[in-house]
Amino acid sequence: MPRPLGELEDAVMTRVWQWNRPVTVREVLEDLQQERSIAYTTVMTVMDNLHQKGWVRREVEGRAYRYTAVSTRAAYAAALMNEAWSRSDNPAAALVAFFGMMSPGQREALDDAIRIVQRDTPISAPPPAPPEEGAGGTGPEER
Numbered sequence: 001m002p003r004p005l006g007e008l009e010d011a012v013m014t015r016v017w018q019w020n021r022p023v024t025v026r027e028v029l030e031d032l033q034q035e036r037s038i039a040y041t042t043v044m045t046v047m048d049n050l051h052q053k054g055w056v057r058r059e060v061e062g063r064a065y066r067y068t069a070v071s072t073r074a075a076y077a078a079a080l081m082n083e084a085w086s087r088s089d090n091p092a093a094a095l096v097a098f099f100g101m102m103s104p105g106q107r108e109a110l111d112d113a114i115r116i117v118q119r120d121t122p123i124s125a126p127p128p129a130p131p132e133e134g135a136g137g138t139g140p141e142e143r
Helices: 008-018 025-031 040-052 074-084 089-099 105-120
Strands: 056-061 064-069
Touching: 008 025, 008 040, 008 056, 008 064, 025 040, 040 056, 040 064, 074 089, 074 105
Parallel strands: none
Antiparallel strands: 056 064
């Protein structure tokens, strides 16, 4: 289970996820600087920490690294929700409370997700019926 991202880690990962391509520290820095005053070395340290934690992989390009997300933001959110839910002593009550907090749009997204999962989950065939006695099958002693 991933540990929740810190505020600055989340700001960096948001850009990596949104851009969906290899990024440099400089690119992230320049985008972050539109919102806050931040040093190059701070962004470099955060991205190195994200690499050490397994959130991004990096490849050398010239004198810099290019960082790429290891998984999606959706996978991160799902892992956080799963972790929170699994820690509940009453998972059904936790789900009811969670669903009660949802906006109508979130409930609609949940309904869509359930339909997708149900559509993509193969329905297992029922087990074969046991042969009827005297129907030409072999008896237990012949099996």
